Amino acid sequence: MTNTTAHTSTDAATTTPATTGPAHADPTDRPRLVVLVGSTRRERFCPVPADWFAAEVRAHGALSVEVLDLAGFDLPQSLDTTPDVTALGERLADADAFVVVTPEYNHSFPSALKTAIDHYHSEWQAKPVAFVSYGGMGGGLRAVEQLRLVFAELHAVTMRNTVSFHNYPTVFGEDGTPSEAASASAAAKQMLDQLAWWAVALRRARAEHPYSA
Numbered sequence: 001m002t003n004t005t006a007h008t009s010t011d012a013a014t015t016t017p018a019t020t021g022p023a024h025a026d027p028t029d030r031p032r033l034v035v036l037v038g039s040t041r042r043e044r045f046c047p048v049p050a051d052w053f054a055a056e057v058r059a060h061g062a063l064s065v066e067v068l069d070l071a072g073f074d075l076p077q078s079l080d081t082t083p084d085v086t087a088l089g090e091r092l093a094d095a096d097a098f099v100v101v102t103p104e105y106n107h108s109f110p111s112a113l114k115t116a117i118d119h120y121h122s123e124w125q126a127k128p129v130a131f132v133s134y135g136g137m138g139g140g141l142r143a144v145e146q147l148r149l150v151f152a153e154l155h156a157v158t159m160r161n162t163v164s165f166h167n168y169p170t171v172f173g174e175d176g177t178p179s180e181a182a183s184a185s186a187a188a189k190q191m192l193d194q195l196a197w198w199a200v201a202l203r204r205a206r207a208e209h210p211y212s213a
Contacts, residue, residue, distance in 0.1 A: 031096035031199035033063040038102040038113040040071040045134065048176050049165060050101040053132050056188040062196035063097065070116050077115050085119055092123040097130075097199035098156075102143050104135035109143035117150060124151065126211035128198035130159040130191050134171075139164035155213045157198060161191040 035054050039046035050067055057065040068091060073084040092098075102109045117124070129151050133140025141164055148158045163184070165171045171178050178184040205211075 030062060030064045031196065031203055032094060033057060033065045033097045033099065033195070033199070034092060034095040035065060035067045035099045035101060036113075036116070037067065037069040037071065038100050038116075039110050040112040041110070044071075044103070045168060046101055046103060048172055049132055049134055049168075052172075052176055052178065052184075053099060053101065053163070053188060056185060057099075057192060059185075060189060060192045060196075062192065063199065066091070066095075068092075070112055073116075075112070075115050075119055079115075079119055088116070089120055089123055092120055095123075095127065096203045097128045097195055098124075099130045099132060099195070100147060101132045102134075102140060102147065104133065104138060104140040104143040107142050108146055113147075114150070117154070121154065122213070125155040125213050126202050126206050127156055128159060128195055128202060129156045130162070130195045132163045132165075134165040134168040136167060139166035139168075155211070157202065159191060159194050159198070161187070161194055163187045163191055 035050055035057070037046050037050045047069065050069075054065050054067050057063055068088065073088045074082060075085055075088070076082060100113070102113060129147075131144045131147060133144045135141075135143070141162065144162050144164070151158050165178070165184075171180075173179060
């Protein structure tokens with residue numbers, strides 16, 4: 001496995017925002033990132049890494065960020081259109097990039113996340129998608145590998161690097177900060193550098209040459 005993971009990085013790092021590249025050229029025109037909280041279970045852990053990652057995005061500075069919690073939307077498995085489906089779809093359509101925060105349940109990702117993904121098509125197309133995962137020994141990476149296949153079918157571009165938390169109950173403190181904060185931030189920054197590049201490039205491409213799937 002070649003993913004960048006928060007628990008194995010040993011580089012000393014800070015969350016100082018990068019200052020080069022087109023993603024940082026105009027702070028008022030930053031690409032819009034949606035961080036999607038992918039678990040809806042009652043006693044879920046998912047909001048903890050999602051909130052931590054959103055703070056990392058703000059420190060990085062290349063992307064504006066909105067956290068969308070799937071637990072706040074009623075998305076029917078029948079894929080019928082409802083007011084919540086329409087509301088979420090509008091916010092996904094406005095996004096230039098996505099980060100999906102997911103646990104690993106039984107070697108896969110949550111069914112609620114699959115339902116949410118399946119409700120939409122053009123909203124995902126020609127946009128970059130990155131992942132923050134958590135789990136036991138595997139760190140949620142099996143869920144991520146399956147999600148890569150799903151998003152490829154939807155004409156999205158997934159990032160090589162992944163931020164993953166292995167044995168997550170022992171990783172985060174009560175304040176929601178990882179115990180190895182420098183390593184986690186280094187992994188997040190590297191992934192965000194890639195995501196920002198793709199967000200800028202694909203936004204420009206969509207504007208100049210509308211994507212057809």
